[in-house]
Amino acid sequence: MSRYYTFKIKRYLPDENPQIRWDQFRVKLNSMERVLDGLIKIKETMDGTLTFRKSCAHGVCGSCAMKINGKNRLACQTLVKDLPEIIEIEPLPSLPVIKDLVVDMSLFFEKNDKVLPYLINDEPPPERERIQFPEDQHKILESITCIMCGSCTSSCPVFWTNKEYLGPSALLKAYRFLFDTRDRATEQRLQAITGENGIWRCHSIFNCVEVCPKEIDITKHLLKLKRLAVKRGFKGGSE
């Protein structure tokens, strides 16, 4: 069950003039194949200069997030049979493009660094594992599945207009540690996320939830963060 698809791809070739153009490719793909398979076929047989990131090819490494028919998703997790005959592909929005579908993720990762993204616990460790009950582990279960593909933050309208905003991914990372019963840096981390470009900027627009390839309800987590912050005396605004 193969059929032809038209891939319309937004190119950015920094060495060429003009640097930006749209290219079209006709590719025959079967019903099991993914957008990534299409891109690979184009690169292998039609245009070797077409550039995109890829690695695991089954939705766990987060390399191949891009905008496909208007929505941020992983190319390796998007089956072509679920798309119309014309497949329009652009790089993740709102991040600097390096080449074609490859964006500069530095800004995205830098935001992550700001939320103290590591378990902090200076108490002398016990001889065996720290005890954590399943119901406590379940509180962070969804948040630990994040693969940092960047789909959420680059789909966030607040981030579009304010590049200083921490964004959903970094805030979700903050949640992952703030709600880990083993972590001891609650105040420090809340301090880091409640500044003027932190958690209060989230307007619950739900774009992040809509695009997350791991189906994490990010907004729900961010709301819980806000509630925790308020409880601990961090306020978003004053009278």
Added chain:
Amino acid sequence: MEINKHYFDTVIIGSGLAGLRAAIECISHGSVAVLSKLYPTRSHSTAAQGGIGAALGNEEEDNPEWHTYDTVKGSDFLGDQDAIEIMCYDAIPTIIELEHMGVPFSRTPEGKIAQRRFGGHTKDFGKAPVRRACYSADRTGHAVLFALYEQSQLKGVKFFQEFQVLDIVVENNTVQGVIALNIRDGSIHVFESKAVIVASGGYGKIFKVTSNAYASTGECLSMLFRQGLPLEDMEFFQFHPTGLYGLGILITEGARGEGGILINGKGERFMEHYAPTIKDLAPRDMVSRAILMEIREGRGIDGKDYVYLDLRHIDKRILHERLPEITTFCKIYMGIDPSEAPIPVVPTAHYAMGGIPTDKDGRVLRDVDGSVVEGLYAAGECACVSVHGANRLGCNSLLDTVVFGRRAGKTAATTLRSMQKGKVRKERVSLVIECINMIKNSNGRESVAAIRRDLQTAMMDKCSVFRKEDELKILLEELKVLKERYKEISISDKSNIFNTELLEAIELGHMLTLSEVIALSALQRTESRGAHYREDYPNRDDENWLKHTFAFYSDKGITFKYKPVTFTRFKPEERKY
């Protein structure tokens, strides 16, 4: 061309579990750079699903001695028992330490690290399966990788992401440093150092059907090999029994650990015939062969080339809690819900038991007598300690990466003081640049993608689960042709910026070298042991082959030497499950 120079006491290649665990060990002793061709969190360790082995005994009685025995037996007695003992006894403190670093393990009702059954792991020396695999749902690799990445960030490890290593410089039997390409802008970087730790992962991409990532191409092994350093036991490549049919995507052994069973076209639970005691939880080499035997004899599903992995009888809640990721894979890629339909599976190229030979502390060996290369270390899948021998047990690979990543890191760090700073000569850098320019300016008629596809097909057809002399000889002829064709490649991308076409061409050259080593290693070992099954020599031959293969590169071709297996307490016995 301008060369960017860096100095770090220790340079680590690869940001998977082994590389990061080594980095955390080294950082308190000096400066550390980690080079990765991907963003660190994209490393293939993140795809490890089922678990990491340690006899914690959290769910039932267990001890490291049983773990040692299982690993020795699983290795078909080719694993070095001194190293296996270290791994299995070190496993317990290593896992506890990971937990303290923040790994979000799944938990028992009492709040301890949860454990489940895995292939080949038994209680009381083979009597019954045991719960030994510590897990975080079916995303264990991801959970451990993130924790190690987070801790290395905290401790100040410097990352050079999207840097492709082009050469590992060994001169006068001493490591001098690494030459790398910044993928982003094409600039050349020289990293001089006192120590280099190679933790570059596996090379499953030389096979057509594989669970491995696109990045798993093995160039670092080939770089060392071409300099005259040996590669050990390269004939042993593991095929995981349960890859999604048509895709090769891994379905964790944990699925069978939670009660999943394999069934053939007649609806039979065929593993009962092949491994009566532990059945579907037999080691991977045996299960993969069993599946392919069923298919060969016409008992695939509807006579076709796959069997079913059946999870339908497993409580939906368990599927949801402990196997959510593979459940999603089945839904996305196959359109089936494993709680309602069986999963079509077939063996998929998964793990290299062979690799860069090291001693128990990660030092790279330069010969079978145990002599080492000063300052050079290796750990993880790219290395061969050897703890896996002829066949690795499930959940021992993550364990290997953290135990030996740490040991390699520790040894490197503590010997820094006696090491001189490395010097990478200009001529060596020029050679590398020349090589890059040659590929870029090539104008041949061969395509990298076509050669790679032919290589992957040839390796899959003639050097996978079943092997025999005549086919291996044909394969070697085919490899010769492919190497000739490789000389005639050309690429269309001439840019310096993010030139992935160039990278793929470089990788392919190294994949061809490794494939030849694998095929020749497989041809010379005239016995069947673990994952290496010779149809023309179907029995294990301890009298002649209870030894490790060391392959060496020379101008005249590949030559072999042998290193005896280290035994401590378990004598070779018939391998029955």
